[in-house]
């Protein structure tokens with residue numbers, strides 16, 4: 016199936032992640048924003064997300080604004096929806112950085128109903144949730160959880176409140192009763208917010224009405240998901256989740272539309288390995304509990320791992336450069352020790368957090384979790400990063416758990432006890448040059464076939480590299 020056929024009659028599409036985030040949504044959001052969409056909208060989360068975009072030949076990491084902003088000059092609209100939580104200084108840093116690159120924000124719209132991440136949210140998140148050592152879930156420390164907690168508790172501060180000093184003052188005073196451990200100075204906080212109020216005024220809208228207008232006008236709408244289904248507050252591995260519903264439904268609701276009108280929902284799945292950051296169960300993790308604790312300890316970095324495993328590397332203009340095909344990495348990904356194999360895959364696929372720099376936990380793709388995700392986000396899938404593990408002698412997929420169930424048990428205890436049963440497949444060489452499904456190695460096609468039958472899903476796109484061209488449309 017070609018791209019034209021896939022997009023025929025599609026007016027609204029969504030790109031959401033079917034795992035624990037970091038599956039490479041950015042490449043496809045960027046692709047469809049540049050080639051197809053009139054409107055790009057984000058509906059959940061805040062600057063806990065991070066996507067890397069190449070702007071004028073330079074890599075930039077964005078946390079809040081969807082990549083579609085790059086197309087602002089030609090009238091494409093970018094929406095930050097009602098379901099989002101916004102750190103105003105991060106927002107304006109991103110806008111200023113874009114400005115330096117001569118990228119305009121003339122068609123940026125920010126919901127008046129989105130919530131503001133306040134300084135006291137960040138302080139509490141850092142104190143209670145960030146460090147796994149102190150029993151936190153390993154949050155990104157960006158204030159996301161406390162901000163959504165206040166939203167649900169009907170105590171949140173909205174973008175619209177910035178224009179009403181009295182209301183703002185009353186809400187911050189009320190927060191003093193919630194954040195007893197902090198000395199909140201209302202005037203100080205208001206003084207820090209007021210400059211943002213003037214800057215945000217031209218962008219602040221009733222974005223729900225705007226979205227409805229775009230639909231009436233027949234505009235092509237791209238919904239950009241954040242995080243991933245298994246991190247969703249509704250459907251994820253609670254309590255090791257983020258505080259928004261990052262499913263298809265949550266993403267649509269976060270911009271004020273029904274998921275029913277999304278003609279093409281695409282769930283992104285990293286394959287045949289997957290990752291997780293932060294605490295929580297991960298049945299197929301390579302190195303199990305050892306890997307979880309290691310990744311939770313502060314201070315492990317990419318350069319640590321390169322030194323520890325004697326992989327040659329250089330630091331050029333502050334960026335670490337190494338050959339992902341180095342023979343040391345090759346030995347590691349074929350190691351009989353699962354922990355070492357996990358580190359090898361992390362280096363081969365460069366799996367370190369875009370927002371936090373943390374090493375991501377690595378495991379084989381879990382078909383049980385993927386089947387669960389298909390049930391919620393729909394059957395269409397994009398498989399990503401297949402090129403990263405080329406040269407592994409073998410790869411595996413986790414099918415059903417030893418307990419006999421092939422339903423995904425969200426419960427922590429059950430998931431921790433679940434040992435998956437694996438199906439092994441023969442490894443493959445470099446596939447980054449392959450552009451047609453039929454030319455993929457036989458063992459990979461057979462793994463994809465098994466994965467589709469098991470999950471009841473349909474793989475429509477396969478990504479074999481970071482570049483736009485390195486894509487197979489089925």
Ligand code: IMP
Nearest residue numbers: 036063064153154155159256257292293
């Ligand atoms: P929070 O979203 O900062 O509250 O973090 C809650 C959990 O979600 C932690 O385990 C984070 O590591 C994880 N998380 C949040 N955002 C992302 C993301 O964009 N990618 C992967 N994991 C994330």
